[in-house]
Structures are given as structure tokens and as C-alpha cells.
Amino acid sequence: MSINLSGQIALVTGGNAGIGFAIASKLAQAGARVAVNYLSKQEAAEQAVQAIRNNGGEAQCFQADVTDVQQISSLIEKVEQAFGGRIDILVNNAGHMIQRIPNTEMTEEGYQRIMDVNFKSTVFLSKAVLPGMMEKGRGKIVNMASLAAHNGGGPGASVYAASKAAVMAYSKGLAKEVAPHGIQVNVLSPGFIGQTAFHSTFTSDAARKATVSGIPLGREGLPEDVANSALFLSSPLSDYLTGETIEINGGMFMR
Numbered sequence: 001m002s003i004n005l006s007g008q009i010a011l012v013t014g015g016n017a018g019i020g021f022a023i024a025s026k027l028a029q030a031g032a033r034v035a036v037n038y039l040s041k042q043e044a045a046e047q048a049v050q051a052i053r054n055n056g057g058e059a060q061c062f063q064a065d066v067t068d069v070q071q072i073s074s075l076i077e078k079v080e081q082a083f084g085g086r087i088d089i090l091v092n093n094a095g096h097m098i099q100r101i102p103n104t105e106m107t108e109e110g111y112q113r114i115m116d117v118n119f120k121s122t123v124f125l126s127k128a129v130l131p132g133m134m135e136k137g138r139g140k141i142v143n144m145a146s147l148a149a150h151n152g153g154g155p156g157a158s159v160y161a162a163s164k165a166a167v168m169a170y171s172k173g174l175a176k177e178v179a180p181h182g183i184q185v186n187v188l189s190p191g192f193i194g195q196t197a198f199h200s201t202f203t204s205d206a207a208r209k210a211t212v213s214g215i216p217l218g219r220e221g222l223p224e225d226v227a228n229s230a231l232f233l234s235s236p237l238s239d240y241l242t243g244e245t246i247e248i249n250g251g252m253f254m255r
Contacts, residue, residue, distance in 0.1 A: 002030075003030045003231060003232075003236075003237065005030040005032035005234065005235065006030075007031070008033070008088040009032065009035070009079070009085055009086070009089070010024075010032040010033070010034045010035065010089035010090075010091065010234065011034075011076075011087050011089070011090050011125075011129070012027070012034060012035070012036060012037065012091040012093055013037040013066050013091065013092055013094035013121065014037065014039070014093045015036035015048065016036055016037075016041055016044045016045035017041070018195070018223055019093060019193060019223045019226045020091075020093040022223035022227035023223075023227045023230040024036050024048065024052060024059065025052055025055070025057070025227070026230065026231045027089065027230070027231060027234060028055070028057025028059055029055065029056075030231060030234075032058075032088075032089060033058045033083050034057065034058065034059040035062050035082070035083070035087075036060070036061045037061075037062050037064055037066065038061060039065055039066075040063075042061075045061035045063070049061045060082055060083075062078055066094050066117075066121040066124075066125060067116040067121055069124050072124050072125055073128060075128075076125075086135060086136060087129045087133070087139075088136070088139060088140065089141075089234045090125060090126065090139075090140070090141045090142070091230055091234070092142065094117065094121055095118045095144055096114075096118070097153075098113050098117070099156070100154070100155055100157060101159070102155070103158060103159075106159065110159075111159055114160050115159070118166075119166045119167055122167050122171075123170060126143075126185075133182075134178070134181045137181060137182045138182040138183065139178075139181075139182070139184075140183070140184055140238075141171075141183065141185040142186055142188060142234060143167050143171045143185070143187045144167065144187070144188055144190075145164040145165070145167045145168050145171075145187050145188065145245060146164040147189060147190065147192075147249050147252065147253055148160060148161035148164055149161055149164035150165075150253055151253065168187055168245055171185050171245075175243030184242040185242055186233045186243070186244050186246070187246070188229055188233070188245075189245050189246065189248065189249075190226050190248045191247070191248060191250060191252045191253060192208075192211050192215065192220050192249065192250075193223060193225070194208075195223055196223060211252075214252065215249070216251030217251050218250075219250065221249065221250060229246050229248055233246070
């Protein structure tokens with residue numbers, strides 16, 4: 001069975017690289033018109049959009065800092081004007097650990113930056129698309145958590161882990177709130193996903209090898225593994241699923 005998202009408008013935040021790009025590409029392959037949001041790497045965003053177009057998809061890139069509520073409002077307006085309709089699918093992929101910070105060294109600024117990019121962005125982007133989804137009587141919101149939300153993450157990642165746990169709890173509450181309007185809210189929780197800037201920045205080769213050796217399926221995940229689940233949650237196949245978290249970790253963590 002093929003998934004057909006033709007005529008639907010999707011917004012993927014942080015969609016210019018890694019997992020975000022894989023998700024944007026997968027949605028476009030299914031026929032969605034995809035808005036690729038980026039923060040600062042315009043060239044990478046333009047290349048991502050061109051790659052989607054080269055594969056027959058429809059996409060445009062949109063710059064915005066999704067930790068800024070005013071920029072979020074402007075982003076939604078620009079996307080809907082560009083594609084001539086309200087957003088049907090929101091993938092809150094933008095997120096970052098920023099840096100590993102032991103709690104003894106945590107500053108208020110560091111705490112705020114981590115919470116803003118991972119949790120605040122999810123809350124206010126969801127808020128911004130809800131009027132359009134309610135008007136249509138349908139919609140899909142896919143939020144991004146992490147295995148760290150369950151196990152506290154690695155060294156210096158406790159606030160990051162807490163921000164992702166907040167995404168999980170928020171998504172459950174939001175799912176109940178908007179269910180009467182035909183809107184589903186679900187969460188993806190990736191484990192060790194390779195080919196991303198996250199592990200290139202924060203994970204040593206030794207730690208990578210040790211982690212992969214403990215994965216039951218015997219390999220690190222790929223961005224496409226996450227994208228496949230995002231496609232499912234964005235499609236009619238998940239119409240009776242809401243408030244749930246899909247763990248994508250090759251068996252590292254089983255609930």
C-alpha cells in the first residue's frame with residue numbers, strides 16, 4: 001500500500017539536514033508540498049530543497065528562528081501564503097543539545113537555550129498551526145523526543161533530556177485537547193541515529209562503537225529510519241493513534 005499525501009502542506013522544522021531532511025524528502029515523495037525550515041544555513045536549505053525537487057517533489061525553504069514566537073507566527077504565515085492553504089502536517093524536528101553542561105556548571109542562559117530550542121519551539125509552533133487544522137477538522141503533529149528522555153542522556157545532558165521528556169508529556173496533553181477536532185499528536189523518540197551532526201559533534205568514536213555494540217539489531221539507526229515513522233504518523237495509516245511515542249532505537253530501549 002502506497003501512502004499518498006497529495007494536496008497536503010507539510011512544515012518540517014530544521015529540515016535542511018540530517019533527520020529533518022530525511023523526513024522532508026519522505027513526505028515530498030508521498031506527494032506533500034513541503035516547507036523546509038532552517039535557522040542559518042541558507043545554502044544547505046536551498047540544496048535540500050533542490051534535492052527534493054530533483055526527485056520529483058515540491059518544496060520551498062523558509063528561514064526562521066523557531067525559539068522566537070514572533071518569527072514562528074511569520075513563518076506560518078509565509079508558508080501558508082506560499083502554498084496557498086493551511087498547514088496539514090507539522091513535524092517539530094528542530095532541536096539541539098547545544099553543548100554538554102554538567103549541572104554544577106549550568107547557567108540560566110544555558111538552561112534557557114536548551115529548553116527553548118527543544119520544548120518552547122514545539123509548544124508555540126503547535127499553537128500556531130492549530131487554528132488552521134481546527135478549521136479543516138484534521139491535522140497531524142509529529143514531535144521529536146529522544147531516548148535521553150527515558151534514561152537521562154549522557155554526561156552533561158540532563159537538561160536536554162528533561163526538555164525531551166517535557167515534549168513527551170506535553171504531546172499527551174495536547175493530543176487529548178485537540179482530539180475532538182480530528183487532530184492527532186504523536187512523538188518520535190530516536191535512539192542512536194548516525195549520519196547526523198548531533199553525534200558528529202557530541203559522540204566520540206569510542207562511545208559510538210560501544211553504543212552500537214549494545215544495539216540488538218546490530219547497527220546504528222539512519223535518518224531514513226526516523227523518516228519512515230514520520231511518514232506513517234503523517235498519513236491516514238495513523239488515524240487511530242494519538243498521544244503515543246514511537247521508539248526508534250533498534251532495541252536499545254524497550255517499553
